[in-house]
Amino acid sequence: MSDLQKLESETLAAIAASSDEAALEAVRIGALGKKGTISALLATLGKMSPDERKTQGAAINVLKDTVATALNARRGVLKEAALDARLASETVDVTLPVRSAAIETGRVHPISQVMDELTAIFADMGFSIAEGPDVESDDINFTKLNFPEGHPAREMHDTFFFQPKEDGTRKLLRTHTSPVQVRTMMNVKPPIRVICPGRTYRCDSDQTHTPMFHQVEGLVIDKTAHLGQLKWVLEEFCKAFFEVPNVKMRFRPSFFPFTEPSMEVDIQCRRQGGEIRFGEGDDWLEILGCGMVHPNVLRNCGIDPDEYQGFAWGMGIDRIAMLKYGMPDLRPFFEADLRWLSHYGFRPLDLPSLAGGLSS
């Protein structure tokens, strides 16, 4: 075996034996460094005859290339191994729990959610949203709405009153959102299309009543609005709100001081294990009251009942929320029990829209 062959086999053996990049570097320096064995051989070429230089030079260069290739290959292997080792050492327990993100734990109250649902539906039908104060005058809450003084219908409202003022008048907490209709009719020239969602109060408390609750009313005033259109609006609303392709509704004549004719509306449903399904079944559930705005109310608001006409309806927001989402009891709505809110509340980005669906 020539010296070159020996050097080659020794060097390659040393490369193969290098267990890390530092050892490999030492081998490289030992062979190809300034004072390395192969560099030393190359330095001898100058003293050789041209012929010798030709043959020896080529052989040494082959050796140099062989060693360089081997070094690169080994370096690649070692680098890969080092990376593997590092990755292995960096392994963590991915099953450890992380903290919940804020957006996971936040909730929107069902009443707010349902108000947003109502907005989405009625905005599409061309309705605006009207609001008014909770602290109202007797005149706007009752008298303008055609409740005669002392009439039993007034008594049925269980009104919260404030202390009488010196002039004998006294403010009250609105017993329904109809005062917002009055305010709208007094301030806006027809045509009018509004819904009036808001907080209402009655001095009443039991399983199904709380002294504070929420209502939404709707009002349409123009020159042609009639009961047939009212029926359509309510049918379309119920289908959209309860997210069912069909609903069956039953209209019954009834009485409200502020509408004439007046009707109450039942919706067909089936109760099944605490759940209510609409559009099927044999049960009827009363959900709203409605009618043509009473001529006296129009007149009281400065609208000529022979020129304009219109219809109105009203229902409980809390109640339709309970029907749709299955809360069995009204009182917890206002108790701020975190367990209830987290369970029945809605995720922050559950934004109701007609395009994306009211609920997910």
Next chain:
Amino acid sequence: MKFTLSWLKDHLDTTASLDEIVETLTRIGLEVEHVLDPADQLKDFLVARIVEAKQHPDADRLRVCMVDFGSGAPVQVVCGAPNARTGLKSVFAAPGTFIPSKKITLGKGVIRGVESLGMLCSAAELELSEDHDGIIELPEDAPVGARYVDFAGLGDPVIEINLTPNRADATGVHGIARDLAAAGLGKLKDHAIKPVAGVFPCPVGVTLDFSREDAHLAPAFALRLVRGVRNGPSPAWLQKRLTSIGLRPINTLVDITNYLTFDRGRPLHVFDAKKVARSLVVRRARNGEEIVALDGKTYRLDDSAVVIADDKGVESIAGIMGGEASGCDETTTDVLIESALWDPLTIARTGRHLGIVTDARYRFERGVDPAFCIPGAELATHLVLEFCGGEASELIVAGSVETPAHTIDFSWSEVRRLSGLELDPSQMAGTLEKLGFDVLHQATNAGRVFVRRPSWRADVEGKADLVEEIVRIAGVDRITSTPLTRDNASVPAPILTVLQKRTRQARRALASLGLVEAVTWSFVSHARAEMFGGGAPELALANPIAVDLSDMRPSLLPGLLAATQRNADRGIGDLAVFEVGQIFKGDGENDQRMSACAVRRGTARAAGAGRHWSGVARNVDVYDAKSDVLALLGALGVQVGGLQIVPGAPSWYHPGRSGTLQFGPKGVIGHFGEFHPRVLEQLDVSGPLCGFEIVLDAIPAPKPKPTKVKPKLDLAGLMPLERDFAFVVDRGVPAAEILKAAQAADRALIVSADVFDVYQGSGIAEGKKSVAISVVLQPREKTLTDVEIEKISERIVADVSKKTGAVLRG
């Protein structure tokens, strides 16, 4: 309003079934609330005979009876009733029968070792009366094996309707029958009432003692004496009717008045003539006058009530309840029958004031048919003469019955205008006529009529009321639904106001921060209202439902803080809640504000709460509240350029750990921070707690812009560079002032400055703190030279020193 099917058929000639009648009532606006068909409930109870009753071998009070109920061999029944005896006919329930009073289905039993295969029943067990002293005793001729309901004639369904307050005419069965007849369910029976010819003058006089202004309180008062009556129990059919609608039979005279109250909606009163003086006065009560009424209670009256009195005092509270002293009982031989008209408002007010609910008040406050005042007295007289005998005096009437005509000029087209329903005029006229209206055709116009309302329909005032009458009888289900098209065919324009939008966005934004939305009462206790800047007398309820719900809330904080404590008491100590809702600054219509408020408790920070392997969350503090409120303002798109954060907040906040958010001193929008320990103590609430409250109405509205184009994006081509400075400054100097001074040093070059370290303690003098800030410089035209950078740095240090007294930390 309750009545039975057979009672209805006294007034309505019909072949309609119970189901049809019930369905029609609801369809025409007399909503049926409840139908009780005793025939259905008691169908399994049979007439039976006790063949033999023997003493129970092991029980003194029990008997072992062999009972024949027509099924073949008699069965053995153990019975505890004292009247269970051989030969008695009674009512038997076999195993499998549902017992209404006990709400159980009867099974076979063994009582004290003796098998019992059924039950002999008391009237109470069948819910027929309160009588449970013994089993029902039936007459000898009762057919064994027959259904008891058939034998006893109990198969008369009871219908209860939920009467709307406008329908005074339907407080009597006759009025209900009229509606049903109009709806095509039969023919209204005409019970013409002939006046009774009095055989002697009425010996008792009546005076209506009212001033001219008060004349409306008692327009008419009819009175008649019937003498020589026998007042025992009323006929069985009458008792049965009263019982079936829940009234207690008393005696014939009283039962007649109760009967006519329901039969005709005409309340009457009967006085025992021997117990009142020879002349009656109808007048206002005198303040302090008292009466022991028929319910045995003493009522103290004032002059807002109307009474019937004699010289001994008040004998009856007009239209509401009679007096005990002049009431009729079995000793009554001479009876005075009163039929009167009263002012509905006065009756309602007096009834409410005295807390008396009677069937008479119910009708008078809705308004009875004035035209039936006299016929009502005549009808009552007929019944008294028929059931009690005696002879009637002439009828005297004080005052007069006025039934002014009320005529409505009506076009048939109104029906279509308001309901969209197309009906034939002759059909519409027929409906009105059947309801008792007079329809007079106008010669000049075929489509137009004059409609005169009947005396019993004072609720019908105008055209819309007539439309309702026509439409409800025709059936509102016939109205076809018609699309309400939008005013124009465009894509809908936005409808929300700025405040409505902000209210909605605020909820979503706060929920995104991990807060949970609560809805709390609009009212809080007076003490709590005061603690949070409210409690004004004009916002205190006169009739709160509870003492802790008495005042309109001036802030959402008391409600939310109380909510955190309730949750903490249930073991949830780390929680973050918010509310977006109304607060009240006064009772004017513009004094209501929309507030957004959040409270964090324990360790419920946005990044997570409680112990965790990655590190324990620290308690919430003022900075969590600040972070929440700024995040909210950011989400609302509020331009915060002009927003100032000023240390300190109202008294319910911690004075050293709270801040005020404002656009100038007059543009305060809210506050944030930790709460004052004294307030928390008074609220009985424990922390750690922090929170904020801002008034959404107070945030300036965005300026309307002609286009939606955003400002041009200006991207600098050169690298920004960051320089750090550490200052030592008095502890009381706000960091914001250091940042403000640093930024002001070169408004063109310096794009931002932030605090990255605050330190006080060893190495820093007492009363001082070290604040380290980083300042970002953004060169625009060319790279900055070291000299230029050095010059800016010096200016920053100099300006901060000058404005805050800080020195660069060595």
